[in-house]
Amino acid sequence: MSNDAEARADRDPEAIREMVRERYGRIASSGRDGSDEVGVDATDDGCCDGGVADDGCCDGDADATGSERLGYDADDVAAVADGADLGLGCGNPKAFAEMTPGETVLDLGSGAGFDCFLAAREVGPEGRVIGVDMTPEMVSKARANAERNDAGNVEFRLGEISHLPVADATVDVVISNCVVNLAPEKRSVFDDAYRVLEPGGRVAVSDVVQTAPFPDDVERDPDSLTGCVAGAATVEALESMLDGAGFEAIEITPKDDSTEFISEWDADRDLGDYLVSAAIEARKPTDGA
Structure with a gap:
């Protein structure tokens, strides 16, 4: 964000959280996902406008489900009972989180629980998954x-x-899907992720990153803010936040081809000029306190 946008966010972060909440x-209560809103404006449901492809948060391909358009495979979609897959997000953290049996996973902004x-x-029955979301309806x-999916190891x-x-040093991997961008205090998000991770634990986040300054009308638009x-x-900025929080092995890998679908998120401008989807990875040092 620009300095002006950061100042607005710093001035009233609770107002931003309330808009997002x-x-x-509204999405949770509607029972509708964000993947069937092809052609619907980003102000309604989902994290983007309709008609995008590949790893984006929506897609115009009628032969694929919403999450397949995000980079999940058909087996992933079939494995989860209806109602959890809202088609929201901008990638698939599972693809690079490298979760293993017995680990404890924390999902930031867990929504209806799909990830x-x-x-x-x-992680299997010997592992554990914790989802945290600030929206009571979600x-x-x-x-x-969780009951519908018989997921006894998920809370x-x-x-x-x-x-x-979440207690200190109790998590092996923190995942998230297009949620950190919604947080007005991102450094605090990474600070707290560091706190809850065990030494050697890791972050595996899919999110959008800014590649050029936004026009003023985009920065001022509440729907653009709540719409990823x-x-x-x-x-x-993300590298600096992660480093400041204490993380090492920081890797942020933009998906350059994502500009093709991001370009379709807004009918009035090409958002591919300003945004790209990325895989964000980092690790807490093994001697980290």
């Missing part, structure tokens, strides 16, 4: 989905991702 509460249930398959929906907690309701656009930080 209201939007995603949590996939993580539960990776947490209620996710808990109902959902109401809370903010910058103030996680105006809240995106630059690669350099």
Whole structure:
């Protein structure tokens, strides 16, 4: 974000959180996902406009489900009962998180639970998955989905991702899918992720990153902020936040081809000029306190 946008966010982060909470509460209550809204404006449902492809948060390919358009495979989609897959996000953290049996996974902004249930398959019955979301409607929906999926090793907690309701040094991997950009205090998100990770634990986040300054009207638009656009930080800013939080082995890998679908998120401008999807990875040092 520009300095002006950062100043606005710093001035009233709770107002930003309330806008985000209201939007995603509406999505949870509607029972509709973000993948069938082809042609619907980004202000309605989902994290983007309709008609994008590959790893984006929507797609115009009628032969694929919403999450297949995000980079998940058909087996992933078939493995989770209806209701958890809202078609939201901008990538697939499972693809690079390298989760293994017995690990404890924390999902930031877990929504209706789709990524949590996939993580539960990776870590097995001896592992554990915790989803944290600040939207009460989403947490209620996710808990109902946990029963529907018979996911006894998954739990959902109401809370903010910058103030996680998770004990220190109890998590092996933190995942997230297009949620950190929505947080007005991103450094606090990474600080708290560092706190809850065990030494040697890791971050594996899919998110959008800013590649050029946004036009003023985008920065001022609340719908752009809550729609995974105006809240995106630059690669350099994210690297600085992760480093400042104490992480090492920081890797942020932009998906250059994602500009093809990001370009379709807004009918009035080419957002591919300003945004790209990226895989964000980092590790807590083995001697990290």
